Amino acid sequence: MERREFIQRGIAAGTLLMMPVGLTPFAFGAEAPLAGPPDLVGLVGGTPQQMLEKGLAAIGGMGRFVKKDQTVLVKPNIGWNKKPEEGANTNPELVGAVIKEVLKAGAKQVYVFDNTCNHWQHCYQNSGIEAAVTAAGGTMIPGNDQSKYRRMDVKGATTLKTVDVHELFLDSDVVINLPVLKHHGGARMTCALKNMMGVIWDRHFWHRTDLQQCIGEFSVVRKPDLCIADANTVMVRNGPRGVSVADLELRKMQIISTDPVAVDAAGAKILGREASDIPYIGIASKLGMGIDDLSTLKVERITF
């Protein structure tokens, strides 16, 4: 078998296998809003690890998403050469805790990467995420190798018709989106949907063409199996990079859901905005990738 053929078949097989998992959240959302696990868990007041533990238990445990011997991509935000206390990247302790949970659920291999904005070595090291991932048993992969990005068609897109996507995002059995909630000068807010800009190659095209439309449309390429949004120290201005810790608010929150659109809608509220203020949330919702009206969802709130 040729390598190309092997890869193509691999993708086909992987996609087929993934279908049931990808469809699960719809099934829950549409059929039984009042039975089974909640659509979205909001947590406040605990440490990131405490909130992760309770939140995962509430949503059905990591075992609901990760099965034995699967490969898992955990995608935090590692975009900036900033220290953990500067709040520009996902909390490294949370990243480590998620990886431990994933491995406990029986995953064969956990990968972590981001196509960073600052130099990737600086970002990986100074964010503390590389150390946390390695200590937890995961594997950090550089995101700067263009040959690892594969051109994909985007179904139903009017603007982002094709996009070069990292193979780990496409080929891993499970994808866990692990964003940090921040103000964002360009996109207005960054959380679950915007965090996916770190798995694609050509960000210039998005900015040049229609940033909001591209972020919204990219969500159809693959819906993450689980989103865990870090809203512990929330950057409320000068985002996404931040100038000093004065840009941060200690909110001690976390949002866990299978629906990235719902996560972003909840995140917008934490920033004092509404989902309708952030155009890409509505775009992804219209494409059927999630629900931006939190009142129609089963939300479980946990306060520490």
Place this chain on the structure above:
Amino acid sequence: MKRRIPRLRRTAQVLFFLLTLIVFEGSSTGSYLIQFYNGLHFMPPMAAWIAGGVTVWALVTAGLLLVSLLIGRFYCGWLCPVGFWQDIAAGEARKLKLPVRKISLALHWRLGVLIAAVIAFAAGAPLLGYIDHFSQLGMILRGVLLPALATLVRILSMGTLQYSHLVEIHFNADLATFWSLFFFALLYLLSRRYPRAWCDLLCPSGTVFIILQRFSFLEPAPQDNCPVCRVCDRQCPVLSMDKGIVDSQRCIGCLECLEFCPSKSFGLRSRYRQRVITQPLNGTTRRRMLLAGSGGMAGLLAGLGGAHWFVSADPAAADVAVPPGAGSRDDYFTRCIGCSFCVAVCPTGVLRPAGIDHETAMLFRPILDFKKSYCSYECIACAEVCPTGAIDLHPLADKKRIRVGSAKLDKEICIPFKNKKDCGACAEVCPTQSVHMIPQGAQMIPELKPELCIGCGHCEMVCPTQPRKSIWVEPLRLHEKADSPLPKNPGKMVIPEDNKLPF
């Protein structure tokens, strides 16, 4: 018979070359190893002294000079990687039994070149870098050797070696790379016929060491029992012997004669205890030295005026940004010797040696190229390695406020203005939020706070408009101090009182 000295010398040369590779690779940037290494040469520290920056590391250089006063050209024979390269070529020729010849330039001419170069450097023309071997060494390392090593390591490590600077080094097909390839290929060919051709002709560091060697305490010399068999005339790797008499302008202090002399006549002898027979310098008298020196000076001073006129006359001159710490463009181009050390260690690759796309005085001098990359806010690597102080080392907090240029915005082609779409690529990456997004109706548009801009070029690099960027850095000839982007009162994280889930 076992030959220990050549093997020992080869080992020393290999080790020094490895040390050179290690420091240029960049992982040790910021450690004292760099200053120690830079001190182990002559021209780069001297360039720093002329520019006024004497540090405690000058002691290393002083030590090197003292060693030269003790046993002659230790640096040339045992350390210098460029000398090593010529020895490899000459050894090859010896194995193939190719004819070898002497080549030389009388010491007074060499001294003239040296004095002229030093005066020119002190007066502000960066001639020194073009003729000193250290710059050539740095250029081949940056352009050819490190990328080659990096490629090899990338293949062999198969992605396991992630956090070394080395895996990020790639070939750059620029003029400096081609020049250094050409220079070292030519030097190889020359050295096969004329051993140590570079050392014997031009090398200004070599000139200094030759002069010191003239007064060195110890020197290899035959005893009276020398039967004048002339074995040494053929065996000396640099052909410095004539009937057993050492030409101290040519001798590199390799000490191989101590072993290969069949009658063991050679020894390291004190120049001042007993009369050592050395060859007279070929025709160099004090008068000629002075004449050549002053002639060199006069010629150069005449050229300098022209060079300065050339530098300042070029209308495109303002279009080049130089690294933070350089102070001003003019200071930078007169102090930099073009060794490419900073280019090799720059983590973002924003530094590149200028080619013919810029004015002649900048040739091979590193400049900031924001087309490809940006100057990292949290980095002072270039200043930490610069051996001449052309890039002055400032503490990181100070460096973060050095303005090397100012961002300019063209609203005619900027996406939010022109297309009424969100973009914000520039504001996203701006470390000081000098460019930040503000609402204008339903639109977020970029706004500049020029007092905060440091000219890092990240906005220019990420700006997506084509073919022209709508935000770019206009370099400053004289660097400035930007306002601090930090809040006036010590910034603290806000801890909200009534913290409840808002959904």
